[in-house]
Amino acid sequence: MNLLATRIDLDAIAHNTRLLKDLVGDVLLMAVVKADAYGHGAARVAQVMAEHGADRFGVATLQEAISLREAGITKPILAWIWSPQEDVAEALALNIRLGVPSLAHAQALVDAAVPARVSVKVDTGLHRSGVDEADWEQVFTLLRDAEHLTVTGVFSHLACADEPDNPMNDEQAQALERAITLARSLGLEVPENHLCNSPGTLTRPDLHHELVRVGLAMYGLTPIPGVDPGLKPALSWISRILVVKPVRAGESTSYNHTWTADEDGWLAVVPAGYADGVPRAWQGQLQVGIGGKLYPQVGRVCMDQIVVSLGQNEFGVQAGDEAVLFGEGGMSATELAEATGTINYEIICRPTGRTVREYEGGIDL
Ligand SMILES: Cc1ncc(COP(=O)(O)O)c(C=O)c1O
Structure with a gap:
């Protein structure tokens, strides 16, 4: 008997995956399973997501990506937080795709001279990581000219997607369009471009592009109170x-x-x-x-x-x-977040220390 446990309902994960896949139709569904799948245990929930409609997986670090492969995930995995000083050989040998958020990252991959699929993370207004617009052309050209590299797409991250009326969403969408147009004009195919996280996916079907990167909603929570297509908290x-x-x-x-x-x-x-x-x-x-x-x-x-x-x-x-x-x-995680002045994202990442994970369900429904 565990005195302290997170109980994770794998049937809820399966339900949310199918629901979101249905919602986005032909668009590819990338399940974001960084931070050990927002506390749900990536190795286990990613299997369920893969079985029920997730086409891709997204993580932050190389180690997270490597652990997913070790857990038997064979679908494409994109990792977007890594340092140009890091050794990427193991990740690339496991066919892990890398996000390229700066010129230095692009140069590191050119210098590594190892075949890799990469996506360019462009800054469209979040002003966190992402290639600045002034450097887009240089980065696209550098990657295009490296024969060992394949650029699968261009992506960006929304700053205010949980505020659907914020004009920043459209500004960022237009900036991403500029980046895609520029990449194509330079001869890159960029077949898989993406912008939407959970709030963007739920409120802006016009911005889905070829792929959406969904984290929070996969776990059954909505980032925008009242916007909920029938998710089940897991x-x-x-x-x-x-x-x-x-x-x-x-x-x-x-x-x-x-x-x-x-x-x-x-x-x-x-x-x-x-x-x-x-x-x-x-x-x-x-x-x-x-x-x-x-x-x-x-x-x-x-x-x-x-x-x-x-x-x-x-x-x-x-x-x-x-x-x-x-x-x-x-x-609910959302009620506790409201009571304690935070967001449900942080609440589900809280359990730690002596908490053990218990899984329920997971049989095909
Ligand atoms: C780059 C990127 N894409 C997608 C996501 C998923 O966001 P959400 O949990 O809102 O779906 C995150 C998480 O913060 C992220 O950092």
Whole structure:
């Protein structure tokens, strides 16, 4: 029995993959499984995604890409965070495609003299990584003239896709069009170009190009409240109550006695703390789901434990009962994000420390 686990519903992953693939039609679906598939465990969920309609995989680092290949993923994998000083030989030997976000990256691949498929990541307004417009021609020409390199496409990342009315979305779309036109005018075929992340995919079918790069929605969450084609959240974070104990009016709990009972009642102790990814700052914002009801976390979050107020414990909560930190039976990741001043992306990446993964489902539906 695990005292602290993320429970991952592989049927929900399969459902979301099919739903998104249907939604984009003939467009290629790249499942973004960086950061260990947003905490869901890339090796396992990528298999399910591959079976249910993902055409490509996207990751950040070379090591993430290599691990996916080692897990048996044979579909094309694109990695976009790497350093020109890094040794890319192992990744290229595994047929991993690389994003090229600067002139120095392009030069490193030219110098490596190893066959590779590459996509040029152009900066269209995010002003993070991506080749600046002033360098597009030089980078396209350099890559075109290297016989060992094949440029599969041009891509970019939206800065404000979760604000569908933001004019920046159209500005970036136009800039990507300029990059594609320039690449083609220089003789590059660029058959697979892409711009859309989850919010772009859900709200801007006109910007899908040949491929969409979808992360958050694959895991069943929407980046834009109210925009949800029927996604199923796949991950719940679940602990088990260690003890249920009485508290008297006027008694306080946990470090510094920041919470005091105003009437006689019951407390539950749950073995999840800041070492496991429950931030101290969640104090007073987290509601824990027990038996389908929400109970307030009270007092300081400790390294290994939190305390939950059961009030009069009218539903008979006992030691051993499941306590849902977020997910099915508790606050949704989106509700917890709203309560704690962050986004659901960060919430699903929280579970760490002693949390173990438990998988459910995964049989063909
Ligand atoms: C370059 C790139 N593409 C796609 C994604 C997927 O974004 P989302 O999770 O919003 O679908 C990310 C994640 O941040 C990213 O960095």
